[in-house]
Amino acid sequence: MSSKFWRFLKQYGWITLISGALLILLVIMSQILQNASSFADTYSTLLFTTFGGVGVLLFVLFKALWGLRLQRKRNVPGSKITIRLTTIATLMLGIPIAIIFYFSLTFIQQGINQWFDVKTETALKNASALVRTSLDNKTRDMLNLTLAAVKDKSQSLAISPIIEVSKLRTLLNAQEVALYHSNQQLIAFSSAEISDALPLAPGDNLFQQIRQKKTYAAIETHQDPGSEGQFIRVIIPFSDLDLSGNYALQVLFPIPSNMTQLAESVAIAAGQYKELSYLKGPLTASFILILSMVLLLTLVTAVLFTIQAVQNFTRPIRTLARGTKAVSEGDYSVKMSIKNNDEFGDLTQSFNDMIQRISKARTDIKIGHQQTEVQKLYLQAVIKNLTSGVLTLDMNLRIRTTNDAAQQILNTDLASHIGERLDEWIKHERNTHLNELFANITPMFKQGATPWNFQQEFVCKKGQKILMIHGSTLPSIDKKIGGYVIVIDDVTEMVQAQLNAAWSDVARRLAHEIKNPLTPIQLSAERLNYKLHTKLDAEDQSLLARMTNTIIEQVSTMQTLVQAFSDYADTPKVLLQQTDINRLITDIAEMYRSPSATWKVTVDLAQECPLILADSARLRQLLHNLIKNAIEATVNTILPRIKITTLCQDSENITLRICDNGPGIPEESQNWIFEPYASDKPKGTGLGLAIVRKIVEEHHGKITLNSSQNEGTCFIITFPVISSENEGPK
Amino acid sequence: MASLTTKVQASDEIMIMRVSDYQQDQKLLLDSESRFKLPEAIVTAINHEIPLTFKTEIRLLEKNQRLGFDYDRTRVSIEYQTHLYVEGVNQRYFLYNSRNLKTQSFTTLESALLTLGTLQSFPIINLAELHPKQHYTLKMRISLDHWQLPAPLLMESLFKSHWQLDSGWFEVDIQTPGSWL
Numbered sequence: 001m002s003s004k005f006w007r008f009l010k011q012y013g014w015i016t017l018i019s020g021a022l023l024i025l026l027v028i029m030s031q032i033l034q035n036a037s038s039f040a041d042t043y044s045t046l047l048f049t050t051f052g053g054v055g056v057l058l059f060v061l062f063k064a065l066w067g068l069r070l071q072r073k074r075n076v077p078g079s080k081i082t083i084r085l086t087t088i089a090t091l092m093l094g095i096p097i098a099i100i101f102y103f104s105l106t107f108i109q110q111g112i113n114q115w116f117d118v119k120t121e122t123a124l125k126n127a128s129a130l131v132r133t134s135l136d137n138k139t140r141d142m143l144n145l146t147l148a149a150v151k152d153k154s155q156s157l158a159i160s161p162i163i164e165v166s167k168l169r170t171l172l173n174a175q176e177v178a179l180y181h182s183n184q185q186l187i188a189f190s191s192a193e194i195s196d197a198l199p200l201a202p203g204d205n206l207f208q209q210i211r212q213k214k215t216y217a218a219i220e221t222h223q224d225p226g227s228e229g230q231f232i233r234v235i236i237p238f239s240d241l242d243l244s245g246n247y248a249l250q251v252l253f254p255i256p257s258n259m260t261q262l263a264e265s266v267a268i269a270a271g272q273y274k275e276l277s278y279l280k281g282p283l284t285a286s287f288i289l290i291l292s293m294v295l296l297l298t299l300v301t302a303v304l305f306t307i308q309a310v311q312n313f314t315r316p317i318r319t320l321a322r323g324t325k326a327v328s329e330g331d332y333s334v335k336m337s338i339k340n341n342d343e344f345g346d347l348t349q350s351f352n353d354m355i356q357r358i359s360k361a362r363t364d365i366k367i368g369h370q371q372t373e374v375q376k377l378y379l380q381a382v383i384k385n386l387t388s389g390v391l392t393l394d395m396n397l398r399i400r401t402t403n404d405a406a407q408q409i410l411n412t413d414l415a416s417h418i419g420e421r422l423d424e425w426i427k428h429e430r431n432t433h434l435n436e437l438f439a440n441i442t443p444m445f446k447q448g449a450t451p452w453n454f455q456q457e458f459v460c461k462k463g464q465k466i467l468m469i470h471g472s473t474l475p476s477i478d479k480k481i482g483g484y485v486i487v488i489d490d491v492t493e494m495v496q497a498q499l500n501a502a503w504s505d506v507a508r509r510l511a512h513e514i515k516n517p518l519t520p521i522q523l524s525a526e527r528l529n530y531k532l533h534t535k536l537d538a539e540d541q542s543l544l545a546r547m548t549n550t551i552i553e554q555v556s557t558m559q560t561l562v563q564a565f566s567d568y569a570d571t572p573k574v575l576l577q578q579t580d581i582n583r584l585i586t587d588i589a590e591m592y593r594s595p596s597a598t599w600k601v602t603v604d605l606a607q608e609c610p611l612i613l614a615d616s617a618r619l620r621q622l623l624h625n626l627i628k629n630a631i632e633a634t635v636n637t638i639l640p641r642i643k644i645t646t647l648c649q650d651s652e653n654i655t656l657r658i659c660d661n662g663p664g665i666p667e668e669s670q671n672w673i674f675e676p677y678a679s680d681k682p683k684g685t686g687l688g689l690a691i692v693r694k695i696v697e698e699h700h701g702k703i704t705l706n707s708s709q710n711e712g713t714c715f716i717i718t719f720p721v722i723s724s725e726n727e728g729p730k
Numbered sequence: 731m732a733s734l735t736t737k738v739q740a741s742d743e744i745m746i747m748r749v750s751d752y753q754q755d756q757k758l759l760l761d762s763e764s765r766f767k768l769p770e771a772i773v774t775a776i777n778h779e780i781p782l783t784f785k786t787e788i789r790l791l792e793k794n795q796r797l798g799f800d801y802d803r804t805r806v807s808i809e810y811q812t813h814l815y816v817e818g819v820n821q822r823y824f825l826y827n828s829r830n831l832k833t834q835s836f837t838t839l840e841s842a843l844l845t846l847g848t849l850q851s852f853p854i855i856n857l858a859e860l861h862p863k864q865h866y867t868l869k870m871r872i873s874l875d876h877w878q879l880p881a882p883l884l885m886e887s888l889f890k891s892h893w894q895l896d897s898g899w900f901e902v903d904i905q906t907p908g909s910w911l
């Protein structure tokens with residue numbers, strides 16, 4: 001209750017105070033106007049105070065209206081309804097006020113006109129004339145009476161003035177009789193009032209009149225503060241011939257109080273009537289001014305009250321609008337204060353609850369989203385670090401995600417094509433090597449949710465690979481299939497290992513089964529030739545010799561083959577020791593330098609190369625195989641050149657390059673060049689390069705091939721530098 | 731006593747014709763004559779028993795100099811009001827002087843205005859309070875005090891020129907005689 005009262009006082013108090021004070025002032029002003037002269041000196045103060053007050057209210061009204069205009073421009077919530085309701089209220093109040101103003105004007109003018117009429121004016125004039133005539137007659141009577149007395153007593157007055165003055169006062173029934181000399185000297189006087197020590201002396205102008213021998217008779221008013229009423233003053237100049245003196249006799253006659261009162265009442269009534277008749281116009285104007293001020297004050301106050309009331313009414317709307325704006329800007333921490341326990345208060349409370357719930361839900365979603373993001377990042381990290389290639393597609397076969405392994409295995413750029421349709425991506429010029437692969441994969445998507453997999457050989461510029469493709473659909477909330485995931489494993493090494501194992505087993509069995517009978521076959525063929533040589537004629541001897549030589553050569557060839565099988569199949573323990581690879585290369589290269597050789601072997605060795613831990617015998621075999629391979633590759637070259645170089649660019653690896661200027665290896669052959677029996681040469685075991693790769697792998701190295709048509713071939717081998725303290729690779 | 735006069739006229743309705751000073755009994759006295767030529771509207775208002783209040787202001791200024799600047803020091807400031815009103819019954823005009831609280835009646839308005847405009851032997855200051863070698867100025871002004879008019883007339887008096895009756899300041903330079911000493 002108390003807070004509501006203070007709120008009301010704060011919002012409406014000053015308007016009420018100013019309006020109330022101004023109304024009181026206007027009431028006082030109207031009262032002053034009706035009494036005309038009373039409080040007239042304060043009227044001006046009240047008038048200008050009222051003007052000031054109305055000016056203040058008008059200023060406040062203008063300020064409020066200007067504020068509303070600015071609010072309307074800024075689209076402040078509630079401003080439109082405030083302006084609309086204020087306009088309606090102004091019209092609702094203004095029209096009746098204008099009507100009241102019109103009728104009030106008429107009533108004021110009619111009312112003031114009714115104060116005056118000819119009869120009253122005439123009556124008052126007549127009454128005034130009657131009073132004046134009556135008083136004039138009395139004055140004239142007193143003058144005549146005094147003149148008669150002076151005529152009789154002039155001589156005695158001059159002789160014994162004191163006695164005669166007293167007798168004369170009694171005779172004339174006067175209030176006071178005084179005898180003056182013409183030079184204004186008092187000679188004698190007599191008064192009815194014992195307390196009067198001196199007579200009421202005539203003025204200088206009257207003595208001047210006396211000296212001119214003129215009589216004086218007039219009604220005068222007592223000027224002394226203690227005396228009241230009017231009196232008749234009569235002054236008669238006379239001369240005494242005996243004494244040769246000029247005198248003046250002053251007689252004051254009282255006027256009966258009832259006559260005075262009647263005369264005064266007539267005078268007051270006539271005076272007020274005259275005054276009001278003169279003030280008729282200004283009075284009407286003043287009343288109209290006050291009426292205008294009252295109505296203006298009423299209208300301004302009402303409009304100000306309306307504006308304040310409407311603003312109070314729309315305050316919750318503004319609060320809600322601020323809240324919704326804050327929410328729309330993403331601020332869910334806003335909480336609006338509730339000042340009223342009405343429907344607006346309930347609405348605000350509901351809004352606060354709603355925002356709180358939205359905020360909580362939003363926070364939950366945010367946390368969930370963050371968790372999802374963390375999970376996603378986790379999965380991305382896992383997928384990124386997988387050695388298997390992962391590729392996900394959406395329902396429309398657009399690429400959604402991929403990982404580095406997929407790009408590496410498929411030897412293409414996938415990251416920059418996220419969002420692209422698979423069939424469009426395949427059509428790119430650089431992805432032609434993927435056509436066959438995805439031609440086999442795409443039909444698998446039609447299998448639905450059933451997981452699928454298959455193995456396929458895949459050829460790209462990096463070589464031939466064997467890929468294991470796994471596929472499955474991705475789950476979806478509203479659909480059965482949300483997309484597809486393809487997992488690609490490069491199983492080349494595993495298959496290669498299996499093949500190597502199989503080849504090693506075959507080689508081991510061949511070596512075991514074939515190697516043992518070869519020596520008896522060779523010895524038998526030699527013995528056969530030796531025993532039968534002498535017993536045959538020349539023609540048969542020659543035939544026998546050719547055939548036994550053929551057997552011996554073929555057995556020798558088979559022994560070589562078996563030895564190669566044995567070398568390939570056997571995996572003797574690598575005996576690592578400090579090896580100067582440059583020296584080893586120099587020694588072996590020297591073996592292939594012969595004046596009769598059609599080829600030329602050159603070396604370019606980096607002198608700063610460190611010693612490496614290696615099996616020198618196995619390296620020797622590696623170098624032999626590669627040099628032989630180069631010689632065989634350049635057999636049809638006009639000036640065969642074989643160049644062996646070493647590079648030691650860092651402290652961790654040594655690079656060995658063996659290059660020839662042969663015709664080069666076709667691109668399609670580069671994929672299987674290191675496979676056993678992959679040679680397309682008419683001679684050889686087909687195991688030379690396979691053994692080379694095996695030796696390189698035994699030393700934890702890496703071998704690559706760099707060859708192009710008619711530009712020769714380079715085998716690039718990288719050996720890790722192995723420290724003597726730790727014999728494992730760095 | 732010789733004197734220099736300067737006339738500052740504001741309106742023709744009230745005109746101060748003469749202001750003269752002289753000494754008597756070691757006092758500075760003043761005589762003045764003013765002529766009133768009231769507009770018809772004012773005369774009508776008087777005859778309708780509208781009381782008028784005339785304000786008479788008399789000032790004696792002493793010329794001084796301080797720090798090289800001239801300034802006037804007001805030695806005497808006299809202000810009093812004279813009410814002019816009519817009693818219609820006996821058709822007499824009255825003057826009430828708020829300074830000496832005396833009322834005078836007149837049969838005609840002209841005689842009342844003549845009396846209103848006449849000052850005789852009006853005491854200003856004792857000569858002992860003045861310095862013989864200083865320069866003094868006597869100023870006089872008569873005006874209608876329209877704030878004392880009846881309330882309904884106030885607005886009209888503010889906006890209508892015939893109610894703006896003001897003689898303006900009438901200045902007299904007093905030549906100080908050595909006999910003051």
